[in-house]
Amino acid sequence: MIAAIVAGDSQLFHELIRPYERSVYVMAFSMMKNEADAEDVAQEAFLKAFRNLAGFRADAKFSTWLITIMLNEARNRLRRSSTAKTESLDDTDPETGSVSPAVLVDWREIPSETLERAEVRSLLENAVKALPEIYRQVFLLRDVEGFSVSEAAEALKISEVAVKVRLHRARMMLQKALAPVLKSMTPARRRWFSWS
Amino acid sequence: MVIDCKHVWEHISGFIDGTLDPAVREMVQRHLETCEICSAVLDSTRNILILTADDRVFELPVGFSERLHARLDEAMREEPPEN
Numbered sequence: 354m355i356a357a358i359v360a361g362d363s364q365l366f367h368e369l370i371r372p373y374e375r376s377v378y379v380m381a382f383s384m385m386k387n388e389a390d391a392e393d394v395a396q397e398a399f400l401k402a403f404r405n406l407a408g409f410r411a412d413a414k415f416s417t418w419l420i421t422i423m424l425n426e427a428r429n430r431l432r433r434s435s436t437a438k439t440e441s442l443d444d445t446d447p448e449t450g451s452v453s454p455a456v457l458v459d460w461r462e463i464p465s466e467t468l469e470r471a472e473v474r475s476l477l478e479n480a481v482k483a484l485p486e487i488y489r490q491v492f493l494l495r496d497v498e499g500f501s502v503s504e505a506a507e508a509l510k511i512s513e514v515a516v517k518v519r520l521h522r523a524r525m526m527l528q529k530a531l532a533p534v535l536k537s538m539t540p541a542r543r544r545w546f547s548w549s
Numbered sequence: 550m551v552i553d554c555k556h557v558w559e560h561i562s563g564f565i566d567g568t569l570d571p572a573v574r575e576m577v578q579r580h581l582e583t584c585e586i587c588s589a590v591l592d593s594t595r596n597i598l599i600l601t602a603d604d605r606v607f608e609l610p611v612g613f614s615e616r617l618h619a620r621l622d623e624a625m626r627e628e629p630p631e632n
Contacts, residue, residue: 363625364625366621366625367618367621371614374609374613374614374617375604375607375609378609378610378613379607382607388610392610392613392616395613395617396616396617396620399617399621400620400621400624403621403624403625404624404628451555451558451559453555453558454558454561454590454593454594455590455593456586456589456590457586457589457590457593458585458586458589459585459589460588460589460592460593460596462592462596463596463600465599465600465603467600468600468603468605468606469605473600474605474606477597477600477601477606478606478607481601481607493607496598496601496602497601497602497606497607499602517562517563517568520562521559521561521562521563524561524562524565524594524597524598525558525561525562525594527594527597527601528590528593528594528597531597532593532594532597535593535596535597536593
């Protein structure tokens with residue numbers, strides 16, 4: 354399909370990118386932290402991908418190529434923007450030490466229906482947004498967008514070992530931040546009776 | 550060999566992904582069978598991963614796709630991709 358688009362059948366590009374719209378937007382949102390800028394960055398990334406499609410190497414995955422373009426676009430914008438938050442844009446986090454999870458003595462499964470509540474959705478979204486950038490990116494690519502470890506490594510230009518380490522930390526940070534709050538939000542189930 | 554809780558926490562991600570070395574997995578599994586705390590850490594982590602991966606958490610803004618494809622159409626009219 355890519356060869357056909359480069360040869361002039363531009364309309365096929367619409368079809369080509371449909372499966373990747375969400376991933377690119379979600380990652381853009383994680384960088385820009387607001388919908389308007391994220392949409393703008395995502396649009397710009399798709400436009401750049403269209404203009405530079407001839408430079409796409411067949412040995413790379415299209416999804417990781419798109420994410421790389423989007424991350425470059427987001428970083429350039431954040432660098433240019435004087436009002437951007439001063440979150441570190443480099444990957445110099447020492448990545449040392451371990452992240453301890455929240456210690457609980459039991460866990461009652463929270464069903465997906467709980468996501469009908471806006472407060473639960475925003476709790477989860479905010480916890481992910483609060484992760485340091487290097488952890489947030491790996492978590493979103495791997496656990497939210499379903500990239501493999503090697504795809505995430507390729508998109509972020511880091512090693513597979515770094516992906517695994519960062520992913521583990523991101524998951525532990527989220528467990529630590531979310532488990533106690535989610536636990537306190539779920540009401541006791543009425544069908545559970547105590548016989549004592 | 551017996552491992553303590555802190556050691557098990559280091560392997561939670563690998564356990565969830567099924568990427569642990571079989572011997573380590575066996576040790577972690579045995580610990581989980583008797584440790585309520587580590588079982589709760591594993592269950593809560595797994596549960597949180599399922600919830601955050603749900604499409605309802607990170608949604609595309611309404612009209613995102615339409616605006617994107619309209620902008621692409623505009624670009625395509627002006628400039629075909631470089632050959």
